Amino acid sequence: MSALLEIENLRVAFNTRHGEVTALDSVSLTVNAGETLGVVGESGCGKSITALSVMGLIPSPPGRIAGGAIRLAGEDLTRVSEARMRALRGAELAMIFQEPMTSLNPVFTVGDQIAEAIMLHQKVGHAQAFRDAVALLDRVGIPSPDRRARDYPHQLSGGMRQRVMIAMAVSCRPRVLIADEPTTALDVTVQAQIFDLLNEIQRDFGAAIILITHDMGAISEMADRVAVMYAGRVIEEADADDVLDHPQHPYTRGLISCIPALGKGDTELREIPGVVPPLHRLGAGCAFAERCAHRNGRCDSGKPLLVNHGHHPAACHAVQEGRI
Amino acid sequence: MSVLLDVQDLTVQFTLPRQGLFGPRPVLEAVRQVSFRLEQGRALGIVGESGSGKTTAAMATIRLVEAASGKVIFQGEDLLQLDDAAMRQRRRDVQLIFQDPYSSLNPRARVADIVREPMDLMEIGTPEERRARVTDLFRLVGLRPDQLSLFPHQFSGGQRQRISIARALTTNPKLLVCDEPVSALDVAIQAQILNLLARLKAELGLSYLFISHDLGVVRHVCDDVAVMYLGKIVEMAPREALFDTPQHPYTQALLSAAPSLARRKSRGYVRPVKISGDPPSPINPPKGCAFVERCPKAQDICRRVQPLLESRGQNRVACHFPG
Numbered sequence: 001m002s003a004l005l006e007i008e009n010l011r012v013a014f015n016t017r018h019g020e021v022t023a024l025d026s027v028s029l030t031v032n033a034g035e036t037l038g039v040v041g042e043s044g045c046g047k048s049i050t051a052l053s054v055m056g057l058i059p060s061p062p063g064r065i066a067g068g069a070i071r072l073a074g075e076d077l078t079r080v081s082e083a084r085m086r087a088l089r090g091a092e093l094a095m096i097f098q099e100p101m102t103s104l105n106p107v108f109t110v111g112d113q114i115a116e117a118i119m120l121h122q123k124v125g126h127a128q129a130f131r132d133a134v135a136l137l138d139r140v141g142i143p144s145p146d147r148r149a150r151d152y153p154h155q156l157s158g159g160m161r162q163r164v165m166i167a168m169a170v171s172c173r174p175r176v177l178i179a180d181e182p183t184t185a186l187d188v189t190v191q192a193q194i195f196d197l198l199n200e201i202q203r204d205f206g207a208a209i210i211l212i213t214h215d216m217g218a219i220s221e222m223a224d225r226v227a228v229m230y231a232g233r234v235i236e237e238a239d240a241d242d243v244l245d246h247p248q249h250p251y252t253r254g255l256i257s258c259i260p261a262l263g264k265g266d267t268e269l270r271e272i273p274g275v276v277p278p279l280h281r282l283g284a285g286c287a288f289a290e291r292c293a294h295r296n297g298r299c300d301s302g303k304p305l306l307v308n309h310g311h312h313p314a315a316c317h318a319v320q321e322g323r324i
Numbered sequence: 325m326s327v328l329l330d331v332q333d334l335t336v337q338f339t340l341p342r343q344g345l346f347g348p349r350p351v352l353e354a355v356r357q358v359s360f361r362l363e364q365g366r367a368l369g370i371v372g373e374s375g376s377g378k379t380t381a382a383m384a385t386i387r388l389v390e391a392a393s394g395k396v397i398f399q400g401e402d403l404l405q406l407d408d409a410a411m412r413q414r415r416r417d418v419q420l421i422f423q424d425p426y427s428s429l430n431p432r433a434r435v436a437d438i439v440r441e442p443m444d445l446m447e448i449g450t451p452e453e454r455r456a457r458v459t460d461l462f463r464l465v466g467l468r469p470d471q472l473s474l475f476p477h478q479f480s481g482g483q484r485q486r487i488s489i490a491r492a493l494t495t496n497p498k499l500l501v502c503d504e505p506v507s508a509l510d511v512a513i514q515a516q517i518l519n520l521l522a523r524l525k526a527e528l529g530l531s532y533l534f535i536s537h538d539l540g541v542v543r544h545v546c547d548d549v550a551v552m553y554l555g556k557i558v559e560m561a562p563r564e565a566l567f568d569t570p571q572h573p574y575t576q577a578l579l580s581a582a583p584s585l586a587r588r589k590s591r592g593y594v595r596p597v598k599i600s601g602d603p604p605s606p607i608n609p610p611k612g613c614a615f616v617e618r619c620p621k622a623q624d625i626c627r628r629v630q631p632l633l634e635s636r637g638q639n640r641v642a643c644h645f646p647g
């Protein structure tokens with residue numbers, strides 16, 4: 001059976017002052033209903049561009065989808081009309097962003113905005129839609145939802161605004177919910193509430209969730225499967241337990257061991273030296289080579305492919321040669 | 325061990341704009357009777373949610389924000405009593421690095437000038453000596469001297485944080501206030517900077533007042549930890565005691581909220597302590613315990629009587645029902 005959402009060999013290019021750069025290269029991912037896929041990697045690795053591609057929101061120009069397919073229940077989203085995409089967004093696909101203020105309209109009450117989203121996709125009047133909005137605010141844990149529905153976004157705390165975003169995102173029970181660093185701007189206690197809420201919502205109606213984060217701890221708590229991205233490619237992909245307990249790619253190993261853990265102190269953290277290279281400087285070899293302790297001649301001449309060498313798929317010559 | 329910094333009952337108030345035309349001007353007490361000690365060569369972590377008063381407490385300690393009352397005994401003298409000239413002399417002993425390495429560096433200055441500036445301002449050494457020191461510091465923080473003539477935008481975020489650290493070290497400070505020094509950085513880069521800060525502390529005998537909302541980072545860097553909630557320290561303890569035997573329900577909630585590799589979705593983890601809601605407003609804080617609205621253990625007395633910091637094993641905790 002094919003997955004609910006399938007991204008296959010996706011390539012996204014941007015026109016920049018350095019010429020055309022490839023922001024996503026050969027990205028393939030799948031998500032099933034009721035499953036959470038965690039996408040992790042340092043900033044600039046292509047996590048958000050992957051999300052925006054699925055939503056049909058790549059700014060164009062300067063960006064364009066240069067190859068591959070994104071299939072939602074078999075329908076290739078890279079080929080549908082803008083009208084069809086608009087109908088799918090909100091109804092079948094929804095996204096919540098890091099900073100909810102950027103996607104909420106400051107001059108409308110949050111109740112009206114959720115009601116508006118409902119009326120866009122369902123044949124209901126405003127009164128009914130507003131009642132549904134209040135029920136949703138209650139569902140996402142906003143106290144006194146009747147009163148809060150009449151508040152403007154700036155009257156709410158960061159955590160409440162993110163709940164409003166979630167209420168709006170799930171108002172039409174989308175099949176795929178993408179959360180792009182949804183808690184980065186929030187305190188940990190509020191982050192924990194938002195994570196618990198996303199899990200409850202998933203249990204309620206079986207949405208597929210793509211959770212984008214740079215936090216391996218969040219991946220551990222939330223994800224069923226994990227894709228690790230580096231410089232526009234997926235470099236490792238497997239069940240969360242496999243990736244976290246048996247990381248293969250040197251980058252994944254580094255990401256896990258450089259976290260200062262709650263359970264220990266003092267010991268020197270393992271570092272990943274250097275930084276993610278800019279897209280216009282990606283060469284013919286492995287993009288991680290400059291930072292990698294296992295690099296050899298092969299790494300400079302050809303890009304390693306994401307293939308399964310035994311444990312689970314990782315794009316690394318050393319792993320594939322059995323050197324590490 | 326000698327006490328470098330002894331802060332006693334520090335209180336900071338902000339007077340806010342009038343509400344309406346004739347309304348009173350509300351007073352916000354951002355820091356409420358905060359006391360802590362920092363020993364030479366150690367790092368004290370301050371954790372707590374946004375708005376809990378971490379930055380304000382640290383800034384008031386080094387007199388970059390005015391305190392309403394309290395004492396800040398630094399190397400035996402009360403900084404809050406010093407006149408401006410005397411305080412300027414102390415500035416070389418206390419330096420500061422911020423969260424955002426982007427906005428805290430002048431974009432139009434070469435980094436050599438940025439790093440040298442504190443020595444210029446305080447007229448430390450000859451021009452020759454200053455130049456030599458800048459080069460030494462550059463190496464010390466892991467940058468190459470041939471990068472000295474570049475501008476801040478030509479460096480990555482982690483490198484820019486190294487530049488701010490070099491600048492902070494020019495005057496040979498004894499105390500470094502680090503306000504969320506790695507929050508803006510990617511995890512891989514965070515590790516580089518945390519290792520650097522740990523090395524500098526050991527090699528130079530620096531003391532840190534280290535603010536972070538990331539408990540893992542604090543556990544890694546700090547010897548002692550203070551937890552703030554709504555302007556007050558609600559728990560304070562040596563690192564192990566705080567993380568292994570937290571006594572305050574808020575500390576417990578923070579620890580159970582922090583994402584951890586030890587909790588796995590596949591194993592169906594359940595958060596041990598859950599709290600709801602956001603912190604209350606610092607204007608008109610609750611009369612009793614500030615945590616009462618969110619606390620799973622709250623009783624009647626918590627509403628009426630403010631709990632004071634009391635010893636419990638190695639921890640000091642402000643709660644009627646600790647443990």
Ligand SMILES: Nc1ncnc2c1ncn2[C@@H]1O[C@H](COP(=O)(O)OP(=O)(O)OP(=O)(O)O)[C@@H](O)[C@H]1O
Nearest residue numbers: 338352354372373374375376377378379380381606
């Ligand atoms: N200059 C100011 N005028 C008025 N209120 C202020 C001022 N500076 C801080 N506050 C208030 O004081 C309280 C404590 O703020 P502070 O910046 O110290 O918190 P923090 O713990 O450092 O938070 P964060 O984690 O967001 O940095 C907050 O309620 C804040 O809004």
Ligand SMILES: Nc1ncnc2c1ncn2[C@@H]1O[C@H](COP(=O)(O)OP(=O)(O)O)[C@@H](O)[C@H]1O
Nearest residue numbers: 014023042043044045046047048049050062279
């Ligand atoms: N509008 C744009 N023009 C040019 N390059 C872009 C644009 N948007 C994103 N990129 C580049 O695409 C890459 C991936 O970005 P993004 O997906 O936002 O990363 P992240 O993993 O941090 O979410 C980055 O190198 C970024 O600079």
Ligand code: SF4
Nearest residue numbers: 286292299316317318
């Ligand atoms: S392919 Fe080579 S350089 Fe790239 S991660 Fe593997 S060993 Fe390192």
Ligand code: SF4
Nearest residue numbers: 613616619626643644
């Ligand atoms: S004093 Fe009461 S409300 Fe406050 S933390 Fe302790 S038990 Fe909870």
Ligand SMILES: [Mg+2]
Nearest residue numbers: 047048049180
């Ligand atoms: Mg992003």
Ligand SMILES: [Mg+2]
Nearest residue numbers: 378379380503
């Ligand atoms: Mg602060």
